[in-house]
Amino acid sequence: MANTLELLRVSASSPPAPGVRKTAVVTKLVDTSTCIGCKACEVACQEWNDLPPETTVQSGTYQTLPDLAPGFWNLIKFNEHEDEHGRLHWLMRKDQCMHCAEPGCLTACPAPGAIVQYTNGIVDFQQDQCIGCGYCMTGCPFNVPKLNPQTKRVYKCTLCVDRTSVGLQPACVKACPTGCLQFGTKDTMLEMANRRVERLKADGFAQAAVYDPPGVGGTGVVTVLAYGDRPELYGLPRNPTIPLAVKLWKGPLKWLGNAAMFAGLLAAAVHFVRFGRKADVTWK
Amino acid sequence: MSNSRERRIVRYEFGERLVHSFTALSYVYLLLTGLAFWTPAMYWIAIVLGGGYLSRLLHPWAGLFFVGLLGWMYVMWRADMRITPEDRTWRKAIGHYIRNEDAQVPPVWRFNDGQKVLFWAMTAASLGLLLSGLVLWYVTLVPWNLRWVRYGAVLIHAISALVTIAGFIIHVYMGVFVVPGGLHAIIHGDVSEEWAKAHHLLWYRNLRKQP
Numbered sequence A: 001m002a003n004t005l006e007l008l009r010v011s012a013s014s015p016p017a018p019g020v021r022k023t024a025v026v027t028k029l030v031d032t033s034t035c036i037g038c039k040a041c042e043v044a045c046q047e048w049n050d051l052p053p054e055t056t057v058q059s060g061t062y063q064t065l066p067d068l069a070p071g072f073w074n075l076i077k078f079n080e081h082e083d084e085h086g087r088l089h090w091l092m093r094k095d096q097c098m099h100c101a102e103p104g105c106l107t108a109c110p111a112p113g114a115i116v117q118y119t120n121g122i123v124d125f126q127q128d129q130c131i132g133c134g135y136c137m138t139g140c141p142f143n144v145p146k147l148n149p150q151t152k153r154v155y156k157c158t159l160c161v162d163r164t165s166v167g168l169q170p171a172c173v174k175a176c177p178t179g180c181l182q183f184g185t186k187d188t189m190l191e192m193a194n195r196r197v198e199r200l201k202a203d204g205f206a207q208a209a210v211y212d213p214p215g216v217g218g219t220g221v222v223t224v225l226a227y228g229d230r231p232e233l234y235g236l237p238r239n240p241t242i243p244l245a246v247k248l249w250k251g252p253l254k255w256l257g258n259a260a261m262f263a264g265l266l267a268a269a270v271h272f273v274r275f276g277r278k279a280d281v282t283w284k
Numbered sequence B: 001m002s003n004s005r006e007r008r009i010v011r012y013e014f015g016e017r018l019v020h021s022f023t024a025l026s027y028v029y030l031l032l033t034g035l036a037f038w039t040p041a042m043y044w045i046a047i048v049l050g051g052g053y054l055s056r057l058l059h060p061w062a063g064l065f066f067v068g069l070l071g072w073m074y075v076m077w078r079a080d081m082r083i084t085p086e087d088r089t090w091r092k093a094i095g096h097y098i099r100n101e102d103a104q105v106p107p108v109w110r111f112n113d114g115q116k117v118l119f120w121a122m123t124a125a126s127l128g129l130l131l132s133g134l135v136l137w138y139v140t141l142v143p144w145n146l147r148w149v150r151y152g153a154v155l156i157h158a159i160s161a162l163v164t165i166a167g168f169i170i171h172v173y174m175g176v177f178v179v180p181g182g183l184h185a186i187i188h189g190d191v192s193e194e195w196a197k198a199h200h201l202l203w204y205r206n207l208r209k210q211p
């Protein structure tokens, strides 16, 4: 539940967000190069969030489901990549909400308070305020929010806000057996990530990089990629931003539209004062 | 009617009035709920109308109802709404019409050019609203690699809505505030001979020619 002292952004609300409590920005680090695809994180997520079991879908790989689902917020994507020497690489990636610093979902949402961002960076959906319009699904550059057809509300990873706000790690991080998932402040996570990148470079992955896309102001989930120059191999967009159409829609179009509607009413009033009614031929 | 002080002319049949009122009511509902989602400053409208969740649930259905009625209106009125050569002369004199110098405005048939343009603009924009609205409604069915369809839909829905709002403001203002008898005609259906002569002379003459 929303701790109002820590609200940094609130969807569809013009007044300043009420948050005054400064907290460190938290981040989850995903090191794809040490992920073994065991899916302990998937199970931990389902268990901690008490989500109903999802029927798996067999698509010829180890992947549990083709995509995130309203009741499945953490999905390991199994991408197969053959390098220039014909060697197969399994590029596992943890698909989940990235907790963007500039969240497109929140920008698009029309329902006051249905999406909030805390001062620690977590972007959280408040399903009781959600009206199920799906605008967040259009605003998100990572294809994350999913609509539950029964409740007609949208669900996604909370970065275990109920655990992290009392000083615990997210459930997935706690479950990860290889240490490929880490949790801490953004600064320490970036430091760790950069150390891993150095190691990967020393190991021959010259293009290794940290994925913390600046187009959305950086993310609360940073990912170490061995093929850092080709995030598409992992199913990650190269330079994600809030879609231009969404920025136009919620920015200039809204202000122009409001101004035009106001001008229309004003013009009618001015016409009435200046010219008034037409000659009143008997009509009764 | 013929026994009353003067002769009344039926301008809108019952069916026409009925379709018009339900189109108007559903439009106003769509407009109000739409505006609520358009800007947080107007979200209170959704709360007054039963909450955001309900408004979101009903808006698309009201939209289908609205477009259905509009289709009916199209069948009823498309012949009368066809743009004629007289309309082009009228259009040139629109300044006089706006300034209420009606003596200098050329005579028109059942609808003047302003009404016709409004009709066609509303029809076209509503088609845009329907197509984009279906995408917004079934956004989960739009695959991720076709996401530009989602982006187009939010823009088209908002822009088409704005076009109809411009038309709606002019339409209601003219009918209610500027043309005496306009509101009476669309609600009760009848106008006086004088009114018909003053506002739609060609239509009136044609009616008189018929038995």
Ligand code: HEM
Pocket (backbone or CB within 6 Å): A110, A133, B027, B030, B031, B033, B034, B035, B037, B038, B039, B055, B056, B057, B059, B060, B061, B062, B063, B064, B066, B067, B126, B129, B130, B131, B132, B133, B134, B136, B137, B154, B157, B158, B161, B162, B164, B165
């Ligand atoms: C023709 C069928 C229509 C359909 C299927 C439809 C559907 C939708 C849907 C699904 C939404 C998303 C949120 C919501 O449900 O409220 C929406 C938003 C909206 N609708 Fe419609 N609609 C239709 C007609 C109209 C009409 C006639 C208007 C008149 C002004 C209108 C104005 C709006 C506005 C202003 C929004 C908010 C747009 C925004 O936030 O940018 N719609 N519509």
Ligand code: SF4
Pocket (backbone or CB within 6 Å): A011, A105, A108, A109, A110, A111, A114, A115, A125, A129, A130, A131, A132, A133, A134, A135, A136, A137, A145, A153, A154
């Ligand atoms: S579906 Fe819910 S959370 Fe998403 S934009 Fe609409 S109201 Fe906001």
Ligand code: SF4
Pocket (backbone or CB within 6 Å): A096, A097, A098, A099, A100, A103, A104, A105, A106, A123, A139, A140, A141, A142, A143, A144, A145, A156
């Ligand atoms: S990844 Fe999508 S759902 Fe998550 S914060 Fe960013 S825009 Fe919102």
